[in-house]
Amino acid sequence: MSTMNGKDNKRFYSIGEAALIVHTTSETLRHYDRIGLVKPSRKNEWTNYRYYTEDDIVRLNTVRALQLMDLPLKEIKKVLEYDSLEEIIAFLKQAEKKADEKIEALQYSRKKIKAAKADYERKLRLRETSSGMFIKEFPERVILLSDSLTTPTLDNLWNYLGSFYKQIPQVTKENFGFEDQAGIYTDDKVTRLFAVCTHYSNNIDGLKVLPEGKYLCLDCNENERYKAIQELERTAMMEYGIKPAFIIELVIISGILQWNYQIQILIE
Secondary structure (H helix, E strand, O other): OOEEOOOOOOEEEEHHHHHHHOOOOHHHHHHHHHOOOOOOOEEOOOOOOEEEOHHHHHHHHHHHHHHOOOOOHHHHHHHHOOOOHHHHHHHHHHHHHHHHHHHHHHHHHHHHHHHHHHHHHHHHHHOOOOOOOEEEEEOOEEEEEOOOOOOOOHHHHHOHHHHHHHOOOHHHHHHOEEEEEEEEEEOOOOEEEEEEEEEOOOOOOOEEEEOOEEEEEEEEOOOOHHHHHHHHHHHHHHHHOOOOOOEEEEEEEEEOOEEEEEEEEEOO
């Protein structure tokens, strides 16, 4: 229970109340006391009960914030002992920068998780997967071929679009935007990963136009991929009289660490 000091009119908080305020445990505060990181302003010599002031709470909140930045307690203790305002301001500026970087990384991760969640929810609603070939109509799509990536991997799928932005000259980056969609483009001369452009500039190598029209499609997993391509090519030739000029393999995320493919061949 909070108490009042009659002499200086300070308000004191028990260790349980202080722990609740700073979202930690009483044992953590005892540990801070033992190592000299944050000592309570008052300690009963008979009961050993600890009591904290508003200033102590501010110090505890500072420690908790710095811990979230992965600073070890030894480093935090050294920071709290700075007696130069210039040193404190310089440190806090750097801390603010690191916090912004961490927030940006978390926001990007949240975006990826949200996209995966939406995909799983869509699968749950549909409760079906295509077991055979089907025809799907697509509008014209402009894609940018990767200058280095040929097959999807766990590493390049997690930060997929980052690799495409890296190959764009700095002066034209603001002219480009992409859908969060991975795919493989194959023709007689090249096999490359691609990103679908939402907006783009023509003065860059690697742009391809996928014509609008009807595409013969087949969903498959990694093990069935090459067999599925052969089946689609054979069907396109026998039923539609078409020898495909190119093949599209869209990557369909099917699990946290898994993906399948949708093979697409233009038939119209």
